[in-house]
Amino acid sequence: MNRAAGDFEVAADGGQPAAVVPGRRGRPRSAAADSAIIEAVLSLIEDGVSIAELSMERIAREAGVGKATVYRRWPGKNALMLDVMRSLDVPSPPAAGLSVRDDLVSLLEFLRHRGLAKRGSALLRTVVSHVRAQPELWAEYHATVIRARHEALLGVLRRGVANGEIRADHDLDTLADLFVGPMLARALLHERTDLPEALPADLVDLVLEGVRPGARPAAATAAG
CATH class of the missing domain: 1.10.357.10 (Tetracycline Repressor, domain 2)
Incomplete structure (x- = not known):
């Protein structure tokens, strides 16, 4: 199983499903990259892609960013999907x-x-x-x-x-x-x-x- 599939179920360390982690010290996160990644997930779901078919690699390609950029923000797809759902909430x-x-x-x-x-x-x-x-x-x-x-x-x-x-x-x-x-x-x-x-x-x-x-x-x- 590749990294994207494994991180879908658990955090990178193999523990409980990942939660959104606080921003790390250093260079500030790019709001544009955050938006592009969430937009990519929404677009893929609209096109009929199931969550099971989503991979971090595919999301990165759709967003036009590197896979490492996605993983710096979200340790796994559970954390990413939670932010995607929240992005739609008003x-x-x-x-x-x-x-x-x-x-x-x-x-x-x-x-x-x-x-x-x-x-x-x-x-x-x-x-x-x-x-x-x-x-x-x-x-x-x-x-x-x-x-x-x-x-x-x-x-x-x-x-x-x-x-x-x-x-x-x-x-x-x-x-x-x-x-x-x-x-x-x-x-x-x-x-x-x-x-x-x-x-x-x-x-x-x-x-x-x-x-x-x-x-x-x-x-x-x-x-x-």
């Missing part, structure tokens, strides 16, 4: 706090807009296909990116419970999944399916209709 806008419904629609619209981006959806599908073999990569991304977005959604739902817009007898993590799940399913399972502009509002209204105070559970409705 913090979601803060909730306006005027309406729980409008804040939920705004959060889902942000996800819809990102889901329409070819790079975002392509990377998501590629990473999910790889996560079984590299759970540490997904765990790190979840801890640094996904958790913050989930907490933002939970914050809006908690406010909805506090002001009486949402019933208090539902698990909020489950409710959060009901809002986000359909959009993720389309992005992951239906590659060429667009996310319509009306989808965020439709999802929010559909879920809120079922969890508003006074709404009857389905079982009770059927029994009546």
Whole structure:
């Protein structure tokens, strides 16, 4: 196995999967080289190259830099892929706090807009296909990116419970999944399916209709 393949699973010393290391002393890193390398990975994934097919040599060629330049920045592809994912992340806008419904629609619209981006959806599908073999990569991304977005959604739902817009007898993590799940399913399972502009509002209204105070559970409705 060549160096690129081996570094894909573990750090250069054979230990745990590599994390991004701090910059070393000496000549400052070139921001242009960093950007070119990350851009090269994104371009290759867009062209249908799987993570398994990526090598540090191939990435270096695509970026127009030497392989040593890549390894000086990232000890292995796990560390590089984590920075690639982070490069696509844009913090979601803060909730306006005027309406729980409008804040939920705004959060889902942000996800819809990102889901329409070819790079975002392509990377998501590629990473999910790889996560079984590299759970540490997904765990790190979840801890640094996904958790913050989930907490933002939970914050809006908690406010909805506090002001009486949402019933208090539902698990909020489950409710959060009901809002986000359909959009993720389309992005992951239906590659060429667009996310319509009306989808965020439709999802929010559909879920809120079922969890508003006074709404009857389905079982009770059927029994009546």
